[in-house]
Amino acid sequence: MIGARILTAGLIFSLCLGFRDFFESNPVSHVLIQLPLLAWCGALLAQPAINLEAEWNRGGVVALLIALFGITFWMLPRSIDAALFSPAMEVAKFISLPLCVGAPLAIGWARAHPLLRGFLKAQAVSMLGVMAFLYTHAPVRICNAYLVDDQLRLGYAFLFTAIAVVVLWVAPLFVGSREFHQMRSRSVEAG
């Protein structure tokens, strides 16, 4: 199982690296496909560590904070620009997204209180919405590497991602958990 995860992470990482030019030619695939895929690599590699109890990471707060700071850094248009023009920043992107975003997110998420998870989901949707507004309404070109039309497309992609994420997270809430229905069935059978 661990081997399969390492293999999958390696494949995804190779995909991001091998098709680097393809992903980075367009801000939508760069920001909304390549960056999440790199973070996913880290999350896959961190799976064996998610059940480890550690005092320093009670409630997953520390790990989640690391991940949030990592995400904040890579949300800045300046960081995206720098990754395209500076080889050092490109290397930093390939290292930091798995290690400073994906892995801590997986480790922190597993230990986070359900309320904190809900809050972070709400925050993620809000930030996608804010990014959509900023990219579609900016009076100037935000990234030197991409055109204004690209930036507009990225803005709409943020909006559609926000909608998709809402549907994905809210739809399961309409039906209860499996445990609830099993419990209900047992109580009905018991009369």
Next chain:
Amino acid sequence: MTDRACEPQPGAVKFTMLLAGIVLLLMMVFGLIMRAAQGNLIELDPTLFYQIMTAHGAGMVGTAGLTGAAILWFFVGRYVPLLPGVYYAFLGLFLFGVILILGGIFIGGYGGGWTFLFPLPAMSGGAWDAGAAASFMVGYTAIGVGFLLYYLEVGRKLIVAYGGIGGALAWPLAFGGGRQEDAPPPTVVAAMATTIFNTIGIVVGAAVLVCSLVNLLAPGFAVDALLAKNMIYFFGHVFINASIYMAVIAVYEIIPQYTGREWKTTRVFAIAWSAVLLFVMAVYPHHLLQDTVMPGWALVMGQVISYLSGIPLLAVTAFSLLVYLRGSKVRWDLASALLVLGVAGWSVGSIPAIIDAMISVNKLMHNTQWVPGHFHIYLILGEVAMSFGFMAWLVKEARKTAMTGLDRAAFAVYLLGGAGFTIMFLVSGALSVPRRWAVHAPEWYLQDRVATGFAMLVILGTLFFVATYARGLMRRRAD
């Protein structure tokens, strides 16, 4: 999950209600000052008038939301265990937001109305600077974050305990073959529906607040004015309605103690709340009937759903209340009287609202005092009356007698004041007196002055209710 847990944070809820009572009193005094100024009974600088109007609007809507939230939290805690820290975080964020809002208004001079309609906050003509408007809007955002946290906790607990949103809304009973005895209690159905639509409303409100803030600080980021107006009125409409829908939970929980008959979740009740869930969100275009650039279908939807939206809940709640009261030997006291008044006021207030939601009427009436007439009925005789009823019930045991002569007098004064005050708004509206004007023509003074007298009666009644509540709290503490 029908085992009753104890009410969560009774102390915090009681403190919230005391705070809310005092703020309501203060906001009513603001209202009195405005009506007296319009009637030329006192001198009031128009700049200060608009600041007071902004504080009055934001304060009343916010306090209505706060009291509704306290009621919902208190009674939902009987069915699911709620995290105390969330309520304290909600209250803390709320108070932090209030400080920012009041600072923005009375220190910064913001007077753009509680609706912060784009682009007014950024275009004050020198009346206030961007910092004042930003403080006001950041205050709103802080309150919004507090509410989102609050609903996250309520929603998550109801979803887990009742088998998802559908289960908590009693959909198996409403649309399937579910049995009535398996359905969640009315409080849970109401809390789930309110959680859903008010969360959506607040998210939309937060989005337009963030966009407006960005525009305020970096004017190059222009916002589509029509889209912003739609988002603001969607948020505003949903939020103020949610405050009433949350407060009505007090009726579902407290009235059965007087009638001795449990308020049940019937099939009609469940369907009504599901209809409300949709109607309360779809009806908001009735606030934009004068925006001719709106799509025609949206305006028609606003009018048609306005006709429909009164039916499901008002008819079900008001009708059920009458049925429960009929034949029951109710021992009337301040709490039960105010709660029943709340439902009656809510029902009556919907009539001028529906009239104003007709496109042909709205063309003439929208910018007149008809509109404050309808929403003051909803609030003074509806939501606020329910909140005062809840407060009276909280300290019921500390009082020796069920209903004293003074209670009767205070109730009558409040009812007379509230009815008279709101009728004067409606009369003024029918006479085409404009709303939101600091200075009135001498021909309108009579209505303004009569309304000022009625406002004094409302304040007198409120003073008694809040003082009785405070005295009851102290007596309980002493016991």
